[in-house]
Amino acid sequence: MKKAFPILGILTAIVLSYALYQALVVAPTEQTMGEVQRIFYYHVTSAWTAFILFFINFIASVQYLCRSNSGTDRIASGVAIAVGAIVVAAAFFTPVPSGVRPSAVATTGLLITGLYFLIHSRFSRADTDVLAMVSAEVGVVFCTIVLVTGPIWARPVWGIWWTWDMRLTSTLVLWLIYVSYLVLRRFSSSGETPLLAATLAIFGALCVPFVYFSIWFFRTQHPQPVIGGGGSIDPRMMHVLLINWLAFSCFAFLICWSRYRLEKLQREVEQAQAMESLTQSSRSPR
Amino acid sequence: MSAPTGITRATLLKDLRLEWRSKDAINSMLFFSLLVVVVFSFSFDPNAEESRRIAGGLIWVAILFAAIVALNQTWAREIRNQVLDAYRVSPAPANSLFLAKAIGNFIFVSVLEALMTPLFVVFYQLRPLGPVWQLLIVAALGTWALVVNGTFFAAMSLRTRSREIMLPLLLFPISIPALLGMVQATTNILTGEGARVWIALLLSYDLVFTTACLILFETVLNAE
Amino acid sequence: MNGYLIAAYTATWIIHIAYLLTLVSRYSRLKREIEELKKK
Numbered sequence: 001m002k003k004a005f006p007i008l009g010i011l012t013a014i015v016l017s018y019a020l021y022q023a024l025v026v027a028p029t030e031q032t033m034g035e036v037q038r039i040f041y042y043h044v045t046s047a048w049t050a051f052i053l054f055f056i057n058f059i060a061s062v063q064y065l066c067r068s069n070s071g072t073d074r075i076a077s078g079v080a081i082a083v084g085a086i087v088v089a090a091a092f093f094t095p096v097p098s099g100v101r102p103s104a105v106a107t108t109g110l111l112i113t114g115l116y117f118l119i120h121s122r123f124s125r126a127d128t129d130v131l132a133m134v135s136a137e138v139g140v141v142f143c144t145i146v147l148v149t150g151p152i153w154a155r156p157v158w159g160i161w162w163t164w165d166m167r168l169t170s171t172l173v174l175w176l177i178y179v180s181y182l183v184l185r186r187f188s189s190s191g192e193t194p195l196l197a198a199t200l201a202i203f204g205a206l207c208v209p210f211v212y213f214s215i216w217f218f219r220t221q222h223p224q225p226v227i228g229g230g231g232s233i234d235p236r237m238m239h240v241l242l243i244n245w246l247a248f249s250c251f252a253f254l255i256c257w258s259r260y261r262l263e264k265l266q267r268e269v270e271q272a273q274a275m276e277s278l279t280q281s282s283r284s285p286r
Numbered sequence: 287m288s289a290p291t292g293i294t295r296a297t298l299l300k301d302l303r304l305e306w307r308s309k310d311a312i313n314s315m316l317f318f319s320l321l322v323v324v325v326f327s328f329s330f331d332p333n334a335e336e337s338r339r340i341a342g343g344l345i346w347v348a349i350l351f352a353a354i355v356a357l358n359q360t361w362a363r364e365i366r367n368q369v370l371d372a373y374r375v376s377p378a379p380a381n382s383l384f385l386a387k388a389i390g391n392f393i394f395v396s397v398l399e400a401l402m403t404p405l406f407v408v409f410y411q412l413r414p415l416g417p418v419w420q421l422l423i424v425a426a427l428g429t430w431a432l433v434v435n436g437t438f439f440a441a442m443s444l445r446t447r448s449r450e451i452m453l454p455l456l457l458f459p460i461s462i463p464a465l466l467g468m469v470q471a472t473t474n475i476l477t478g479e480g481a482r483v484w485i486a487l488l489l490s491y492d493l494v495f496t497t498a499c500l501i502l503f504e505t506v507l508n509a510e
Numbered sequence: 511m512n513g514y515l516i517a518a519y520t521a522t523w524i525i526h527i528a529y530l531l532t533l534v535s536r537y538s539r540l541k542r543e544i545e546e547l548k549k550k
Contacts (some may be wrong), residue, residue: 020519035512042522065505097534141529145522152518176459183455187446192509196442199502203435203460206498210463210491217483218466255530269543276550 005257012250019240027240036156040237043149045169045245046142049252053139054178054205059116060123060132061201062196068123077120084113129194130267132201134259135187136178138252140243143175166219173211177204290382297386302393304363312397319398322348323405332410341410342472346465348402350432353395354454355446357436360387361444370444370507380504388437390501394419415478420485424475427488428468432494435460438499441506464491 023041030037066076087109121130150168151161157205162168181204185197233241304311326344354418364370371384403425416422436457443452464487471484 036514038515039518042519046522060315065502069543095529138529141525145525148521148525149518152514156512156514173459173462177461180459183444184442184452187452189445189447189449192445195505195509196445199505200442200456203495203498206494207460207463210487212496214463214466214487217487218470221470234468252528255526255533258533261532262540265540266536269540269547272547273543 005254008254010249012254015243015247015250019244022240022243023280028234029235030237033157036153039149039153041241041244043146043153045239045248046145046149047167048245049248050139050142050146050171050248053135053142053252053256054174056115056119056135057132057139057178057181057201058205059119060128060135061198061205063116063120063123063128064125064132064198065202067120067128067247077117080113080116084109087112127264129198130260130263132194132198134256134263135202136181136185138256138259140175140182141255142180142248142252143171146171147175163224165224166215169215171211173215174208177207180204229264290379293378293382294386294389297383298390298396301386301390305390305394310358311356315352315394315398316401318355319348319352319402319403322351322366322404323409327409339473339477339489341406341412342412342476343469344410345403345406345439345472346468348406349395349429352398352402353391353429353432353436354457356398357391357433357440357457358453360437360440365444374429380507381500383507384437384441384499384503388434390414391433391437392430394486395433396425399425399429400407403486412476416475416481418475420475420481421472423485424468424471424481426489427485427492428464428471430492431459431464431468431488432457434492434496434499438503438506443502445509464488467491 019041023038027038027041029035062076066072082112088106091105091109096102096105119128119131147168150171154163154168155161181200184200185193188196298365326348330340330344361370373380378427436453439456439460440453442456443449446452467484467487471488474481474484
């Protein structure tokens, strides 16, 4: 496994460079916004990556809570299958928003269930806690990028740095929720920090639909310019977007892997240090 | 009466009785709420036209700050007397304790609201154009949204460094959709517009998070 | 090329590199602690 890392690193660097070239040179220039629109390739891909990482955090947290006993574990696995099935069924039996292919929705459903069981098989219960922490941390990094590139894009296009539009505002709230998750992890002095953090992650995930709905409805009442524009995307731009998404997904994977190894090593060291001080104190004369 | 409701009722009545006898917390909280309203009135000129339009937001932010102070001492008595350890080893369901605390906080914050709202109405010369009974529903749903999560996060903050700052730090982000709902509903009722969607949002938020708190409180209580 | 465009791309990479640097420094600190433990 460890040998694969440098190879993957070089491959990722190549893909990232290629994606950058595509974004800056190959992609067509947008009509109304001009060159600035190219920020879109980094802004949107960072957002998608952050969302996926936060979703992984949710799955890992659920598994940490549920795998403590086999009963809840089986219920959780059942729910994961059910959710996938419902999404796949919804793709074909319910009207889908325009511009979205039913096959894409169905694939997403299958991927959700697949991701759940992939994590279940590859990570022990204790390791899901590490995964949860890592995905939240890297997710916050990508989310920060979304919040930084958004205003940089908004300023030349709309003349203002921030518009409280639907997407930026929801991303800000998401960022706040997961930063509070990281703060809890940092400040918790309990030995059961993983349990508390997992609980908070569940609350955060439950909050997400409310965040999106409330801000969406608020915006329909009080419309504002939308950063990132609506409407359909030129297929050539979509192509470049997907290349950048692939590149950043690989990059995110490598960062998470490094952070994961670092965290596990840190926990081992802390345990060894605790053992060391324990044996020391039992050895020293009273 | 079944055991869980009996425990809830007993704990709640005990808390209320203790608060009533000591009156320390109540009196200082009431005075704090009054101060908050006055400070806001100085900061946001009540005579300006804009202030009347944001009065809904001002009321709820003021209530939020007062609620944080109240929520922070939710578990103080239990910690002092090692009640939580006793609760952990007893067969009593953790939910009952949580519910008692949450309802107690709800009553407490409602008392504060009952003081602050008339003051706001007077200072800002508010005349609701919409139905006032809807305001009561919004007040109840909104207060419960803050209190149910606040009581839960107060328990989570017990085993953290900087316990007092941890509670608002955890509570505020999660409460943002509910806050938006409360403020928009209140503002809409004051200006005579429809608030039904926001009330529905608050109701579903309350249902989802009350369920989550009831299911997960046992886990938090037993966390070391 | 647009100044804002450059700023956005640069900001992205600065954030990524900053994060990676924190990982590197935490890793070297861990290595030091492991050496200390091995000595004992």
